[in-house]
Amino acid sequence: MDVRTIPTSPIDGQKPGTSGLRKKTRVFMGKHYLENFVQSVFDAIGGAAGKTFVIGGDGRYFNAAAIQTILRMAAANGAKHAIVGQAGLLSTPAASHLIRKHATDGGLILSASHNPGGVDEDFGLKFNADNGGPAPEGVTDEIFRKTLEISSYRTLDTEDLDLSAIGETSVGQMNVTIVDPVTDYQEMMEDLFDFKAISDLFNSGFRMRFDAMHAITGPYAKAILEGRVGAPEGTVMNSVPKEDFGGGHPDPNPTWAKDLMAEMMSDAGPDFGAASDGDGDRNMILGRNTYVSPSDSLAVLTANAHLAPGYSKGLAGVARSMPTSCAVDRVAEDLGIECFETPTGWKFFGNLLDASRATLCGEESFGTGSDHVREKDGLWAVLLWLNILAVRKTTVAEVLSDHWQRFGRNYYSRHDYEALPTETAQALMSRVTDQLKTLPGTTVHGLTVEHADSFSYQDPVDGSTSVNQGLRIQFDGGARAIFRLSGTGTDGATLRLYIEALETDPTKLSQDPQQALSRVIAAAHNISGIEKLGRDAPDVVT
Missing domain, CATH: 3.40.120.10 (Alpha-D-Glucose-1,6-Bisphosphate, subunit A, domain 3)
Structure with a gap:
């Protein structure tokens, strides 16, 4: 031939x-x-x-x-x-x-x-x-x-x-x-998690819904959740992969997983909900009437990973992408382990994982993972949550409440402006960049700017440097606004605005996130002139 x-x-x-x-x-x-x-x-x-x-x-x-x-x-x-x-x-x-x-x-x-x-x-x-x-x-x-x-x-x-x-x-x-695409993966999950404890959880009447979004995770979730740990048939919805994902958008967030959100945000909803994306590397975690932000999920998993057999000896360290909230930083400090802030992109975690400097890592864009592979892993995160719930014998809402009482709450949101004309998005980034040197010390909407920069990263393993990885504005009191152009779209430019505010007052841990972040959002809009995008609101809010 x-x-x-x-x-x-x-x-x-x-x-x-x-x-x-x-x-x-x-x-x-x-x-x-x-x-x-x-x-x-x-x-x-x-x-x-x-x-x-x-x-x-x-x-x-x-x-x-x-x-x-x-x-x-x-x-x-x-x-x-x-x-x-x-x-x-x-x-x-x-x-x-x-x-x-x-x-x-x-x-x-x-x-x-x-x-x-x-x-x-x-x-x-x-x-x-x-x-x-x-x-x-x-x-x-x-x-x-x-x-x-x-x-x-x-x-x-x-x-x-x-x-x-x-x-x-x-x-x-x-x-x-x-x-077989599932067999080897399932064997690895059995080595990491206590499948008997998870099975006992389902046998106790625990109810779950997993939305595979007609994407690749469907066969994996059916085999492991329904076939191996005993979740009732029908637990996995939209389980058959389709070439067009059933006409849907296989992004596991509140905007695109609407049916799952509607089912979970109900007093009669299941105890636990989750979704994964097109290729199975992202996840969204839900409880009854409870949405878990990806940043909070990373922090909770870091604080509780020792409850799963594969992580019972503790963690070497944890890493997060720069736009991800700082919630996990305080957990790492409490555990006495290293915490790394990297650019967005899973490849930046690779050296840390290979060098055993980090065990868990995560991004605000619904990606979490560990050193078991070198990619984020949606179903892995779901199984770790199930293992934690099985051991702690509590609800998702109670896990979050306990975590916030102990560590404080990082209110967090991401606003996406999609399919923008490239020149319009770049003009906004330029407006913010031009102000980086003069912003520190100024007050915007009652918030004082402590620091502003274009994020650069020096890899602690190989010494390589990555520059221009997003624009950071740090306000007093632990609040942040971050601007970044995403590289995952195929049509025009996607501008992402990340907003964060730290709250440690135990009486103020149950606010609506958008309300709790309102001052930071207003300050970010003021600094960037975001109204010049010509959009009344973000296309996606997570």
Whole structure:
């Protein structure tokens, strides 16, 4: 079977972001687009010859066809072995686990995470390194450089591989192992958590709802929650993965998981609720009439992780992205462990996890994880919460109340302004940037600015520096406003405003978050001139 070398030329816009390359699906389906990027990945890592890769994705539109292309190209580039999820399906954390378990040379993960799917929606592809985590900046920079100089790519002329049958097969000279996407992941979860305690919780009449949002976590949640720990059939809703996520937006937040929110925010609601996203790496946690912010979830998990067998010996440290609230910082101080503040992007946690400087990590964008893989992990977070509830024998609301009484409450919210004209979003960032040096010492809406800067990060493990990672305004009393342009969208620019205020008065821990944050919101609007965006309100509030 001969290798074909196909002439091509560079295509604009193939610079990977914090989570790989994301574009509209039709862009990826364009002539040479996918092939150019895949060849650039192989070239950037020193070639594919003799290497082993994990390949799989979240099942969105074009997932299956793209995997066939990647397999042909991997074989043509001399790869020795590919491990592929059955039907081309793998959650992102499950793919990370397989990379680590089989000591492969990395993996190609097909997903646009929480973005909508379909022929007119979004698609994505990223390379994960041999530690199971997203490629570091040095590698993504090299991938981009290769996209700018590519002149050809290599592939084979073969029939599509049958990915439905578990077992061994081949493409050209490359061995292909098709694996059940759930089995290895479930075994890892059984090592980390007390499944008997969780089973006993469900046997006691405990009720739960898990919204898989017609995304990749459906089969995992069905197998583990309903099949292994005994949650009643029907606990998992929207459990069948669909190419367009059932026409929904697979982002587990109050805006997009509306049916779950309506069910949980009721006196007759289940005891516990959760949702996960398109590729299974994000989570939303709910109790009856109780919403748990991702920042609070990270803090609570850090304070209670020792209740799960996999973390019973304690934590080495904890890490959070800079826009995530400072709630976990006080928990870390109480535990006497290190706490790291990193830029947004899971790849920044990788060195800390690899060096055993951090055990848990999290982002305000509904992502939490630990050193069991090198990705955030939605179902892992759900199982850790269940383990904590099973041991403490209390409700989600009571866990939060106890936590706030002990550590204080960081009222927190994120306001997203989506699909903005790029120049409009950049103009706002410039307005704030121009004020950074003069803001300290001024008072805005009764709040005194203590510090203002553009966040930069020096990795404590390898010494690398990342600059321009978001604009921070620190007010007195522990309040913060942060402005950042997100790199996860595919249409225009997304501006994210993060607002935080610390409250330690035990009598003021039950306010509406937006009301508690009203002064900080007003100050942030005043400083940024946010009304110039031409929007009456944010598109998404979390």
